Amino acid sequence: MDHRTPDTWEEAFAARVQAARESVARLHAELPRWGLVVWTAGNVSQRVRGDAADGSRDLLVIKPSGVSYDELTPEAMVVCDLEGLLVAGEGSPSSDTAAHAYVYRHMPDVGGVVHTHSTYATAWAARGEPIPCVLTMMGDEFGGDVPVGPFALIGDDSIGRGIVETLRGSRSRAVLMQNHGPFTIGRDARDAVKAAVMVEEVARTVHIARQLGEPIAIPQDKIDHLYQRYQFVYGQHQDGPIPMDEGGPAAVRSDIPRDTDKESN
Numbered sequence: 001m002d003h004r005t006p007d008t009w010e011e012a013f014a015a016r017v018q019a020a021r022e023s024v025a026r027l028h029a030e031l032p033r034w035g036l037v038v039w040t041a042g043n044v045s046q047r048v049r050g051d052a053a054d055g056s057r058d059l060l061v062i063k064p065s066g067v068s069y070d071e072l073t074p075e076a077m078v079v080c081d082l083e084g085l086l087v088a089g090e091g092s093p094s095s096d097t098a099a100h101a102y103v104y105r106h107m108p109d110v111g112g113v114v115h116t117h118s119t120y121a122t123a124w125a126a127r128g129e130p131i132p133c134v135l136t137m138m139g140d141e142f143g144g145d146v147p148v149g150p151f152a153l154i155g156d157d158s159i160g161r162g163i164v165e166t167l168r169g170s171r172s173r174a175v176l177m178q179n180h181g182p183f184t185i186g187r188d189a190r191d192a193v194k195a196a197v198m199v200e201e202v203a204r205t206v207h208i209a210r211q212l213g214e215p216i217a218i219p220q221d222k223i224d225h226l227y228q229r230y231q232f233v234y235g236q237h238q239d240g241p242i243p244m245d246e247g248g249p250a251a252v253r254s255d256i257p258r259d260t261d262k263e264s265n
């Protein structure tokens with residue numbers, strides 16, 4: 001089987017590609033539903049795992065460039081290799097495909113990527129200012145501040161590299177690319193869409209809080225507690241968050257009591 005040649009795909013692999021097309025088409029509808037996109041901006045992608053353990057025969061499914069949100073059927077989705085080159089589907093892949101592909105190549109545990117220009121998150125990106133961790137839901141979801149990535153232009157690997165370099169060593173599943181907007185990652189596309197919704201929500205709330213004064217920072221040990229409880233105990237991720245390279249949650253995993261309080265948020 002050659003993952004770049006659809007005629008050669010085994011049945012199980014073709015079924016996984018089809019399932020990803022359906023999921024990615026459906027999840028694109030969530031972006032306007034949550035007010036995260038205007039016109040054709042924004043995109044969701046999902047990795048399709050191939051038969052190589054090192055991920056070298058994985059593919060990704062993403063929306064084509066310039067197609068309206070009303071036309072996003074499973075058949076309209078395009079399939080690319082992890083160099084961002086078209087493998088199946090009509091039309092050219094989203095202009096952000098290279099950035100998504102770079103993330104999949106360099107973060108093997110990531111199964112979904114989302115990019116939007118959602119208003120409040122992008123306003124923080126315009127100032128190049130990380131969103132400070134002043135809400136318990138930020139401790140839960142992002143494990144601290146939402147970081148800012150470098151200024152980068154479409155055309156080479158610089159957006160993808162900026163995303164990966166910023167998110168490595170951070171617990172956050174969201175990065176605000178400076179002067180541009182948020183990129184989020186997840187175990188699958190749905191998980192990444194959830195992070196995109198949540199980063200816009202916290203960007204909006206902290207912005208509003210700032211209007212009448214300085215929000216109160218949450219001490220680091222309390223952030224650690226929130227994050228560990230939510231990610232490992234509360235049941236949001238049965239296997240914990242996406243393992244990160246350094247300083248990430250994998251290192252503290254064995255310390256976590258699994259039967260502690262489970263009060264809802």
Ligand SMILES: [Zn+2]
Nearest residue numbers: 115116180181
């Ligand atoms: Zn963009």
